[in-house]
Amino acid sequence: AQRVTQPEKLLSVFKGAPVELKCNYSYSGSPELFWYVQYSRQRLQLLLRHISRESIKGFTADLNKGETSFHLKKPFAQEEDSAMYYCALSGGSQGNLIFGKGTKLSVKP
Amino acid sequence: DTEVTQTPKHLVMGMTNKKSLKCEQHMGHRAMYWYKQKAKKPPELMFVYSYEKLSINESVPSRFSPECPNSSLLNLHLHALQPEDSALYLCASRGPGNQPQHFGDGTRLSIL
Numbered sequence: 001a002q003r004v005t006q007p008e009k010l011l012s013v014f015k016g017a018p019v020e021l022k023c024n025y026s027y028s029g030s031p032e033l034f035w036y037v038q039y040s041r042q043r044l045q046l047l048l049r050h051i052s053r054e055s056i057k058g059f060t061a062d063l064n065k066g067e068t069s070f071h072l073k074k075p076f077a078q079e080e081d082s083a084m085y086y087c088a089l090s091g092g093s094q095g096n097l098i099f100g101k102g103t104k105l106s107v108k109p
Numbered sequence: 110d111t112e113v114t115q116t117p118k119h120l121v122m123g124m125t126n127k128k129s130l131k132c133e134q135h136m137g138h139r140a141m142y143w144y145k146q147k148a149k150k151p152p153e154l155m156f157v158y159s160y161e162k163l164s165i166n167e168s169v170p171s172r173f174s175p176e177c178p179n180s181s182l183l184n185l186h187l188h189a190l191q192p193e194d195s196a197l198y199l200c201a202s203r204g205p206g207n208q209p210q211h212f213g214d215g216t217r218l219s220i221l
Binding site for chain 2: 099
């Protein structure tokens with residue numbers, strides 16, 4: 001079964017601290033994995049996708065097929081990073097997304 | 110234009126009303142999606158249109174009726190909704206290949 005698991009509902013860190021949002025997936029083929037971010041009262045935005053291997057706003061994510069993980073990391077969190085983060089998997093031919101339950105990141109001053 | 114535009118932004122309707130949600134994109138994307146998002150929950154897929162044809166219906170009740178009149182527009186017709194249908198309705202579109210989905214701001218729907 002296709003599934004995305006984000007084990008933490010809420011992650012609270014202080015400004016300048018490292019942050020890691022965990023994501024594990026279950027998929028039988030070769031998945032496309034994404035991180036989407038939803039800031040307060042804003043639209044769902046693409047943050048990262050695994051095939052581009054780029055860093056956006058200081059965030060990186062590496063696909064680990066052995067551990068079936070796609071954790072999101074940032075070495076120094078900023079207050080403006082506070083948002084809801086969703087890990088998503090695209091596995092079907094129609095490109096439909098399966099979302100994890102999301103992790104709310106709160107960065108305190 | 111790299112946006113997905115949804116109208117209206119807010120909609121309040123009674124259970125006997127008929128209304129429509131609209132979604133528009135001019136990125137030439139041929140795949141379009143409707144999602145439902147309840148508060149503090151992830152989006153849940155409702156419908157997928159590919160080249161203006163309905164390709165996925167995730168067992169959505171018939172009181173929700175999608176329509177794709179052309180490659181740029183996607184509608185969601187609503188009739189006889191229930192209070193539990195109150196949610197944020199998101200539209201998304203996607204380009205060919207392994208392109209990511211682009212989301213609109215959503216329509217916040219309240220059923221009285």
